Amino acid sequence: MTTPREPHPVPSKEDIALLAPFDRLGLDQIVLVRTAGQAREACAALLDSPVWGFDTESRPTFFKDQVSDGPHIVQLATRHRAWVFQLSDPDCVAQVSALLASPKHVKAGFGLGDDTRRILSKLGVTPAAVLDLNSIFRARGYRKDMGVKGAVAVLFNRRFMKSKKAATSNWANPKLTDAQVLYAANDAYGAARVHDALGLD
Numbered sequence: 001m002t003t004p005r006e007p008h009p010v011p012s013k014e015d016i017a018l019l020a021p022f023d024r025l026g027l028d029q030i031v032l033v034r035t036a037g038q039a040r041e042a043c044a045a046l047l048d049s050p051v052w053g054f055d056t057e058s059r060p061t062f063f064k065d066q067v068s069d070g071p072h073i074v075q076l077a078t079r080h081r082a083w084v085f086q087l088s089d090p091d092c093v094a095q096v097s098a099l100l101a102s103p104k105h106v107k108a109g110f111g112l113g114d115d116t117r118r119i120l121s122k123l124g125v126t127p128a129a130v131l132d133l134n135s136i137f138r139a140r141g142y143r144k145d146m147g148v149k150g151a152v153a154v155l156f157n158r159r160f161m162k163s164k165k166a167a168t169s170n171w172a173n174p175k176l177t178d179a180q181v182l183y184a185a186n187d188a189y190g191a192a193r194v195h196d197a198l199g200l201d
Contacts, residue, residue, distance in 0.1 A: 008141040011153040022158035022190070027178060030185040031083045036091030042083045043095055046076055046105075051200075053077035053192030054107035054130070056115045057171040057184050071118050072171040074100070075188035076107075079196055082185035088174065093123060103128040108195040109188070110134055110147050133194055148190040155197040160190055 033042045046052060054077075058070020074085040074096050085096045100107065100119060108131045109115070116127050137146040137154075144150075152160040166183035176184075 008143075008154075010142055010144045010146060010150045016149060016153045016159050019153060019157060019159040022152050022156060022160045024161070024182070024186045025077075025082055025189050027181065029081050030181055031081070032176065032181055033083050033085045033092060033096075035089055036095070039085065039089075039092040039095040042076075042085070043099060045081070046078070046083065046099060049078040049105070051078075051106040051108055051192065051195055052099075053082070053188035053190065053195065054109040054112065054115075054127075055184070055187040055191065056118065057180075058118060059170050059172040060168050069122070070171065071115065071122060073176075073184050074119075075184045077185065077188035077192045079189075079192050082189045084176070084181055084184050086174075086176070087122070097123045097125045100127040101125045105129060106131050106195075108133055108200075109191040110151070111145065131195070131200075133191060133198070136198055136200070148187065148194065151194045152190060155194060160186075162187075 031042060033039050055075045056071035057073040059072055072087055074087065076083050076099065085092060087093050106129045107127055110133050112130055112132045116130060120126050133151060134145045137151065146154070149160045149162065152158055163179060163183055166179045169180055171180070
């Protein structure tokens, strides 16, 4: 008896590794937001787009029962630009919280359950109009969580590059490295591009 095949199998790591790299945002297309003034400018720019790629980053935990006090970073992106909000200035936090609570703008990303729980715990706001893109792929016949890497491979036939070193770095640092900024921004940007390619507007 043969095992039924998935209607749409998720690409393997080995298959993805053979693909050409996905075009990512450069530092000139990313805005690092630290202050209230920068947050006001970011909000004004983001409000022009009905859909934002969305993700967060938290300082990693390394010990059993260690609790993260994240998120420390919130990333929002359009199809052309990304904003990386550092959650240290109270006025900046208030403005990004208002963006997240807005029901008028879709926040699209992958595996967002933990992100939304942490935002509620730390910022006291429940993100509205959140769209986990994995649910769209499941509805279209993909049985496993896709993630940004799998989605980019399927939709663009490209390899989405992620740095493990950046992923496990200290996101609570007041001064982020260029590698951290690129990693964070492109996670949200990848989600924005995937949403656009899925034709969900």
